Structures are given as structure tokens and as C-alpha cells.
Amino acid sequence: MFLDYARYYTTLGLQLLTAYGIIKGGPYAWLGLSTLFVLALVDALLPDDLAVRQMNNRTLANIPVWICTVCGPALILVLAWQVGLDRLSGWSLAGAIISVAWMSVIAFVPPSHELYHQRGWLPQFIGTYFQVCYLDCARNIGHTVGHHIDVGTDKDSDTARRGVTLYAFTANAVLESTLLSWRIESDALEKRGYGRWSWRHRLWKALLAQVVFQGLVYAIGGGIAVLVVLTAMVISRFWVESFNYFQHYGIVRLDGKPVARRHLWNHLGFFTRPVAFEITNHADHHLDSYIPYYKLKPDQTAIHMPNVFLCFLTALIPPLWHRMIIKRALKEWDLKLASAEERELARQQNLQAGWPDWFATAKGASA
Numbered sequence: 474m475f476l477d478y479a480r481y482y483t484t485l486g487l488q489l490l491t492a493y494g495i496i497k498g499g500p501y502a503w504l505g506l507s508t509l510f511v512l513a514l515v516d517a518l519l520p521d522d523l524a525v526r527q528m529n530n531r532t533l534a535n536i537p538v539w540i541c542t543v544c545g546p547a548l549i550l551v552l553a554w555q556v557g558l559d560r561l562s563g564w565s566l567a568g569a570i571i572s573v574a575w576m577s578v579i580a581f582v583p584p585s586h587e588l589y590h591q592r593g594w595l596p597q598f599i600g601t602y603f604q605v606c607y608l609d610c611a612r613n614i615g616h617t618v619g620h621h622i623d624v625g626t627d628k629d630s631d632t633a634r635r636g637v638t639l640y641a642f643t644a645n646a647v648l649e650s651t652l653l654s655w656r657i658e659s660d661a662l663e664k665r666g667y668g669r670w671s672w673r674h675r676l677w678k679a680l681l682a683q684v685v686f687q688g689l690v691y692a693i694g695g696g697i698a699v700l701v702v703l704t705a706m707v708i709s710r711f712w713v714e715s716f717n718y719f720q721h722y723g724i725v726r727l728d729g730k731p732v733a734r735r736h737l738w739n740h741l742g743f744f745t746r747p748v749a750f751e752i753t754n755h756a757d758h759h760l761d762s763y764i765p766y767y768k769l770k771p772d773q774t775a776i777h778m779p780n781v782f783l784c785f786l787t788a789l790i791p792p793l794w795h796r797m798i799i800k801r802a803l804k805e806w807d808l809k810l811a812s813a814e815e816r817e818l819a820r821q822q823n824l825q826a827g828w829p830d831w832f833a834t835a836k837g838a839s840a
Contacts, residue, residue, distance in 0.1 A: 477526045477767075480747040481537040484580045487748065488544045491576050492551050495561070495569045502565040505572025509579075513782035516742030521777070523741060528767040538584040538750065538766075542599060545581030545606045546686065548573055549702055550693055556701050557694030570705045577606045577709035578716065583750035583766075589613040590762050602678075605686045607709040610679035615654035621762055625726030625736040631717040632724060635803065635819075636795075636826025639718050639788040646714040719784040720753070723803045725811070725818040732759050734772050735810045738802070741771050742780035753781050776805050804831045 487508050494504030528534050552573050555561050561569050581603075588600030590613075597613075604610045616631075623629040630649035633642040655676055659669035667673055690702050719738065726736050740753035751758075751766040758769060778784070779798060788794040807819045808831070820832050 474527045477528050478530075478533055481534075481750060481767075483744065483747050484541045484584070484750070485537060485544065488541065488548055488576055488580050491572050491580075492548055494572060495548075495551055495555050498555070498560050498565050500565070500568070502561065503568035503572060506568065506575050509575060509782055509785075512742075512744055512748065513780060513786055516744050516780035517783050519743040521741040521771075522743045522746050523771045523773055525770050526767045531765065534765065534767045538587050539599075541580055541584040541750075542588055542603055545577060545585065546603055548576055549606060549705065550690065552705065553690045553694035553698035553702055555694075556698040566701070570701060571708065573705045574708035574712060577705070578712045579748060581606050582713055582716075583748075583752040586613075586616075586752060587750055587766050590617070590758075591765075592763065602682045605679075605682050606706065607713050608683065608706045609651070609710060609713070610682050611654040611658065611675045612650070614657050614675065615650045617762065618657050619650075619653050621732075621759060623728075624721060624732055624759060625724045626728045628728065629721070632721040633718050634826075635723040635822040635828060638791040639715055639785075639794070640791075642718050643711050643715045646717060647711055650714065715785070715788075716781065718788065719778075719781050720755070722799055723819075723822070724806070725815050725822065727812070727814045727818065730812075730814075734760065734775070735806070738778050739772055739775045740778050740781040740784070742782075745780045745782070749781070776802050776810070778802060800828065807831065 487505070490508070491505030494501040552561075552569055555569065556566070585600045585603055585606075588596040591597065591600070601613055602610050604612055620629055620631045623632075625632055630646050630653065655674075658675050662671050662673060663669050670676075687699055687702070690699050694701075719740070721737055724736050724738070726732065734756035737756060737759060739756055742753075745753050751769045754769050754771050756769075756772040756775065757764055779787075784794070784798060787798055803819070807816055811819055816832060820830065823830060823832075
């Protein structure tokens, strides 16, 4: 039981390692980014973790969530501090920027996501406005009101259609998710009798949060630090959206039909699960978004997927991602898990993507 609680401090270890690298400077500034490759390799060598966590103390389970969320903006301020001291330049500065961007994705998004899904104003407030780390304090609007309802359908910008590359998906997802959040917020304000761009709109609150945070960055490191930090934030904004690519790629669902555990991918690597606070073990999360991360049970009937870090690295070369990973997984999903209506949708997407018609092949083999 102790180990179940302890394993979720792995993420904090990554954040501290990154902070150490930035303070040390030189080649050490790349330590944060190096964890991407280490985690991809180690989780590829280890078997999947299918264990159910034996954690019943909510307070103890939430401690690493809060610490890692707070460490997200704190790590950015460490970067600003070092820039202000003029201790980073050239390749070390580039390493620090990309390392902070990576930590804003893998070490910050999962715990902040956990907080804004909790009941209570304080965790929702912190989980929402600490998202200044990647320039999207309104993210949870589109996520909870849009993605959780529309997952797997054509309406969901977080679900990539078959054949779409990581690069095309990410650029579109950043734009569509942002516009969706603003539109949902404007519609809600209008229904309450306010203007669509009333001062109550979350966009203005998000901008205020960003101004306050950048003011703090300026006070610590000066104008150059602000430019450096904004560069890291822009990179992380796109990087954050890219990870939805691996959670939902190619899954189809008939609009209006219930969301089931099969309508997403799970990545259950030994380190993937604790580092990401179970965000990659989220079948039950889409059925009930209030289930805390430590109560999510691995779907042992799901199709095996490589760890999400390895998926990201392979997707950087689209033919490799399609040929080695996702076509195999989708073929199995189509033939074993999809409903009759979903198979028709899947077949249409396969044909549009120029993929093989494995439905015809399977029918011929059965005949």
C-alpha cells in the first residue's frame, strides 16, 4: 500500500531533476527533456502495470497532485530566475526552454487535470488558473463540456481522424479547442442574460492571470526572461494538444450513442501510469469524470498499446506511427470491439485515408 502512494512522487522527481539541470546549466539543462527518451525506453522494456491501486486515503493521495501542480509554475519561475542571472545561453538556454516545456506537459497537465475535475472551488480554481503554464486557462471548458461529451465523434477536435498526421492534428486542435472553449463560455453567458463577451467571460480572467504571471516573471528575470518563458509556454501549448492524438486516434463513435470504455486508448506502462497520474488509464474517467485518479481501474480487455512516450516519438515520423502501431491497433479494434454502425464509420475513414479495407479481407477469410 505504501508503494502505491509513493509511486506518484515520481513526477515530482522529474520536476526537481529538471530544476537542478536548469540551475546547474550547461548540458545539464537538457536533463528534463532527456526523461522523455528514458521513460520511452524503460516502459518499453517493462511489462504493463495492470494492478488496481490499494489507496483509500484521499488526503494522502492528493498531496502529490497539489505539489506537482504548484511545481508547474514554480519551475517556470526557476527558468526566469536563471535567465535573469544570465546563467543560460546558447544550447543550454535551448535545453532549459524545451525541458520546461516538456515538464509543463508530462508533469503538470495530469495533476492540474485531476484538480479541475474535482468538486470544490479551490481545486477547480488552482487547476484552472495554474494553466497559465501553457497559455490556456480556459482549457477545462472545452475539455469537460466538449470533449467528454463528443469523444470519438466528428465534433471532437481531440479525436484525430484516421490518416491525419501528428503535425496536422496538433495545429488544428490548438485552434479548434481554443475557439470551442470561448464559444461555450459565450453561449453560457448569453443564456444568463449577459453579453457574449461580457467582463465575466473566462477569456478576460485568463488574460489577467497571464498578465499577473508574466509580471512576476519580469520582476524575477526581466524582459528577456518574459520572452524566454513565453517561448516555452507556446511550445508546451502545442505539445499538450499533441498528446490527445495518442489517447483517441482513429476511434469512432456514433453521435448520440453512449460513451463506452472502448472509445479511447489506454497506455498502461509501469512508469506511464504514475508519472501521468493515471491520465493514460482513463477508460472509467470518461464514464465518470469525478472518479479520482487512484480509483481508476485498468481495462484489461483493452487492446494493448505501447507506452505514450514511445507513441509520441514514433508519431514524429508519420509512416512509422501508422505502419508499426496504430493501423494494427485500429484493425483489431474495428474487428473485435466496434459496433456495426461504428464499423461502417471506420470503413469510411479507412477508405478516405487510403488505408487497406480490412473489413473486406476479414469477410473473405471468414467465407
